Amino acid sequence: MREKEEMTGIAPLSSPKRQPPTVRLRRLAAELRRLREEAGLTQAEVTEKTDLNLATLYRIETAKTKPQLRTLNALLDLYNATGSRRADLVALQKEAKQRGWLHSFEASLPDQYTALIGLEAEAEQAINYESLFIPGLLQTEDYIRAMICGVRPAATDEEIENRVSARLQRQALLEGDTPLHLWAILDEAALLRQVGGVSVMRAQLKHLTQQARRPHITVQVIPFSAGAHPGMPGSFIALKFAEDDFDVVYIDSMAGDLFLEKESDIEMYNHMCQHLRAIALSPADTAALLASLSEDH
Known part of the structure; x- marks a missing residue:
């Protein structure tokens, strides 16, 4: 069907949801672009x-197809x-179709979000x-x-639970012998918004404090006193795959x-x-702020 669409220029009336590229296919595409x-x-x-x-070359370099x-x-x-x-x-080409635990969630999650999860898993x-x-x-x-119920009020119970399960699965990246090294920076506003009510936020702040003590996790808060800063337009995740600069930046917005x-x-x-790291509170000062907010709750 896809080949017919490409030849005729006429899109089919309906088609199954296209599976997002695996992380290996995305990495292969990026490396081939870089080599060229x-x-x-x-x-x-x-x-x-x-x-x-x-x-064909375009589709290979954008991870839309696996090269023979x-x-x-x-x-x-x-x-x-x-x-x-x-x-x-060559190894990436052979493994390009492999999918992990995410496979069971792909039908219910947006393509870009599943791509993020795949990339995050190898960062x-x-x-x-x-x-x-x-x-x-x-x-x-x-x-x-x-948070999901508030942001997506029209979501069904099944959609909500699928998203909750997927996010909890993502958090396994912080466990094990070689966990993801996470540097989390957040605006103070995120700590003060009562998502789920007082008891939920009390438990959340306690959990955040505990996680920030782990050697592979750094947490910094940008206080209100810092004024305007470059992060105010929106959130992002920068992923790094080797000992160099970040390779991919993921931006989540209402527009997509x-x-x-x-x-x-x-x-x-x-x-x-x-x-952002420079204007944020130090990890030690952030820990003190989190402790203070936990007491307030």
Whole structure:
């Protein structure tokens, strides 16, 4: 059906929900784009030097399709990719269809959100800035449920429970021998909003305080006294996969979720992260603030 649509330009009247790309397919696509750019080639020049057409190359580089092994080898030959880098990309191609626990939730969650979960699962580090919510990986179950009910008043009980379960599954990233290193920065407003009521917020603040003591989790709060700051327009998650700058930035908004992968965008958010960490309370002062707010509750 998809091939017919591409040939005729006529979309089918209805079709099943397209599965989002796996994290491995997204990483393969990103690496192939990076290799092409390092080789100084445009997409048009690649199509001239290979048997690929422009549409196929576009779909490969945007993770909309998995390249066949012979196609991947042709691209790697053109880009002069050798050694471990080539071997890693071939391995990604073979594993590109693999899905984890998220598979059971894909039909009920937005594509971009499931893509975030997949990327997050393979990241080494994450910075999560939130202006109005407690960061998702640090939320209690009661807070999650109250937040989803408030933000999505038309959601069914099943949709709510699916989202609650998916978020709790995400939090497993903070456990185990090699947990995700999380740097959570949140505006003071997120601590004062009574999501779920007093008892829910009391438990949430206690949980946040406990999590902030763990060696792989850093929590900082930007106090109201800091005034206007670069994070006020909205929340984001910056994911890092290796010992370099962040590779992907995820933005959640009412207009839709968005992934930023351009070098200029990544650089801008790296600078923003540095600025937000600088104006926020230190982790020690944040712990003192959390303790004070817990007592107030």
